[in-house]
Amino acid sequence: MTRPATDAxxxxxxxxxTDAxxxxxxTDAxxxxxxTDAxxxxDTSAGPAVGRRxxxxxxxxxxxxxxxxTLTATLxxxxxxxxxSATAGLAIGSVRVPxxxxxxxxxxxxxxPWPEPDWSGARETIVxxxxxxxxxxxxxxxxxxxxxxxxxxxxxxxxLAEPYLLGVSSGASLGAVAVxxxxxxVFGPVSLSVAAFAxxxxxxxxxxxxxxxxxxxxxxRLVLSGVAIASVLTAVxxxxxxxxxxxxxxxxxxxxxxxxxxxxxxxxxxxxxAALLTGVGVLMTRARHLNLxxxxxxxxxxxxxxxxxxxxxxxxxxxxxxxxxxxxxxxxGFVGLMLPHLVRLFVGGDHRRVLPTAxxxxxxxxxxxxxxxxxxxxxxxxxxxxxxxxxxxxxxLWLMRRDARRGTDRGGA
Numbered sequence: 403m404t405r406p407a408t409d410a411x412x413x414x415x416x417x418x419x420t421d422a423x424x425x426x427x428x429t430d431a432x433x434x435x436x437x438t439d440a441x442x443x444x445d446t447s448a449g450p451a452v453g454r455r456x457x458x459x460x461x462x463x464x465x466x467x468x469x470x471x472t473l474t475a476t477l478x479x480x481x482x483x484x485x486x487s488a489t490a491g492l493a494i495g496s497v498r499v500p501x502x503x504x505x506x507x508x509x510x511x512x513x514x515p516w517p518e519p520d521w522s523g524a525r526e527t528i529v530x531x532x533x534x535x536x537x538x539x540x541x542x543x544x545x546x547x548x549x550x551x552x553x554x555x556x557x558x559x560x561x562l563a564e565p566y567l568l569g570v571s572s573g574a575s576l577g578a579v580a581v582x583x584x585x586x587x588v589f590g591p592v593s594l595s596v597a598a599f600a601x602x603x604x605x606x607x608x609x610x611x612x613x614x615x616x617x618x619x620x621x622x623r624l625v626l627s628g629v630a631i632a633s634v635l636t637a638v639x640x641x642x643x644x645x646x647x648x649x650x651x652x653x654x655x656x657x658x659x660x661x662x663x664x665x666x667x668x669x670x671x672x673x674x675x676a677a678l679l680t681g682v683g684v685l686m687t688r689a690r691h692l693n694l695x696x697x698x699x700x701x702x703x704x705x706x707x708x709x710x711x712x713x714x715x716x717x718x719x720x721x722x723x724x725x726x727x728x729x730x731x732x733x734x735g736f737v738g739l740m741l742p743h744l745v746r747l748f749v750g751g752d753h754r755r756v757l758p759t760a761x762x763x764x765x766x767x768x769x770x771x772x773x774x775x776x777x778x779x780x781x782x783x784x785x786x787x788x789x790x791x792x793x794x795x796x797x798x799l800w801l802m803r804r805d806a807r808r809g810t811d812r813g814g815a
Contacts, residue, residue, distance in 0.1 A: 473755045476748050480762035484541070487769040491537035492529050494773055496781060499525050508534075531668075539666045539674065540772045540786075541765040543731045544741075546678045548764025550720045550727075551738020552745075552756055553685050556692040557716055558621045561801065564739040565724040567625060568717070569605045569632035571735075574728035576635050576642075577601025579655050583646050592670060594658075595729040602725030605631055606718070619714060661734035661787025663772050670730065677726035682761060684719055688712075689753040696751065734787045736794020737764055743801065 492504045499507075503521045507529045510516045519526075547565050554563040565571075577597035580586070589596045613619055613627040639659075643652055685692070691712055694702040699709050741764045742756065749755040768786070771793075775786040 473749050473759070476759055477762065480759065480766060483766045484762055484769070487766050487773075488537050488541065491540065491769050491773055492533045495528070495533060495776060497525065497528055499529055504529060535666045535668050535671055536663050536772065537769060538671055539663050539731060540768045542671070542674045542678050543663070543727050543734065544737055544764035544766070544768025544771075545761040546674065546681060546723055546727045546764075547734065547737040547768075548741035548745075548760040549678075549682055549685060549757055550724055552742040552753065552760045553692065553716060553720050554738070555742055556695050556753060557713055557720075558625065559695060560621070560625075561743065561805065562739070562798075564736070565720065565727075566632075566733060566735060566738075568628035568721055568724075569609050569635065570602045570721050570724045571728055571733040572632040572635035572639070573605025573608075574598040574602035574725055575659050575733060576639050577604075578658055578729075578732075579639050579642050582651050582655050582658070583642050595670060595673075598729035599725050602728055603722070605635060606721045606725065610717075619710065621713070624717065657785060658732050660785035661732035661790070662775075662783075662785045663731055664783065666730065674726050674730040677723045681719060681723040682757065685716075685757055686754070688716065689757060692753040693751075732785075732787065734768070734790055736790045736797070737768060739801075740794055740797045741767060743797075 489501050489504055492508070493499045493501050499521075503525065506516060506519065507521060507526050510519060511526075511530055550565040551563065554565065554567060555561060557563075558567075575598070577600050578594050580601075581594050581597040586597065587593050609624065609627045609631050610619070612631065613624045643655055646652055646655075691702075691707055694705060694707050695709070702709050741760050745756055745760045745763050749759050768790075771789050772786050775784045775789055778784060778789075
């Protein structure tokens with residue numbers, strides 16, 4: 403499955419280092435005053451940076467206070483939206499459950515005393531066993547893809563980077579297709595997820611081995627290797643689909659490759675949740691290092707960051723998180739491309755602000771995408787990946803037009 407980000411190698415830019423001279427002489431990159439605000443003085447995209455000062459002073463002290471207030475307000479609004487979205491996800495469906503009953507069922511399950519519940523056992527089963535795992539998977543997957551996309555756009559310094567750029571999605575899809583077509587059931591009900599994760603991990607190792615051939619691992623070489631490996635794996639996947647003689651398997655494969663949140667249970671939800679917590683936790687501790695990359699590799703190296711080693715470790719982390727999420731929900735595209743850019747419009751480019759905001763925004767977005775997938779063509783369910791692609795395609799075109807206008811403005815200046 404080829405993503406629009408396959409042209410990412412052509413758009414890699416060199417960030418401006420307008421503030422680098424202000425921070426020389428500092429040995430600790432994580433504690434450097436000027437470097438922690440690198441994203442505050444650059445363009446809000448992860449592409450070529452444009453110097454931009456905040457009002458108030460040379461380092462924008464007044465802007466920082468306003469930025470913290472904006473961040474707090476944004477996080478509170480998104481948290482409230484997430485609660486509302488989750489309630490809607492539990493209430494809306496073929497069987498409508500009033501929001502009051504939804505909260506009653508959930509709080510009763512958590513141990514709150516309800517002398518006389520006013521809901522039936524069937525509705526309780528629908529809310530707790532059918533919809534709740536699905537809504538939580540939407541939250542976890544949306545947050546994880548948004549965070550991974552944010553990290554990749556900084557690591558590659560490319561505004562078109564997204565979680566499926568390195569061929570992980572194609573590897574996971576091939577693993578899942580192999581299980582469906584050949585009927586492998588070694589691990590019981592989780593065989594498909596295990597095979598998808600193994601395929602994602604195999605694709606990751608193959609991409610790294612290819613990218614490191616002949617020397618140093620660079621973002622451009624990594625992207626090109628990911629595009630090449632993804633093309634080969636997609637061709638093998640298509641061959642399996644064409645040669646299978648059973649129509650049911652072909653339809654199942656097609657539905658899985660389009661992405662969906664159905665079929666999840668409480669027993670399979672722990673792994674993507676653990677992957678999300680691990681990924682967000684590690685990336686938050688490395689947010690300042692991601693900020694350093696925005697001012698350029700040379701400046702980041704001068705400030706004490708081992709860029710090559712840091713990139714390699716982060717690539718492994720984001721690829722593994724992506725592999726787990728794809729194994730759980732299938733390849734759901736464009737979430738990791740859209741949300742980081744939308745978030746930067748509100749909180750700026752500092753990754754200490756972008757990462758948590760993108761996580762909440764991605765969760766809200768995918769919950770509503772799943773609600774639409776279940777209701778737009780009811781009783782038929784549309785794969786949620788189709789709806790995210792319908793949103794992501796126009797957004798991708800808008801992003802290209804915005805970058806083209808900025809390039810024209812810079813040339814005129």
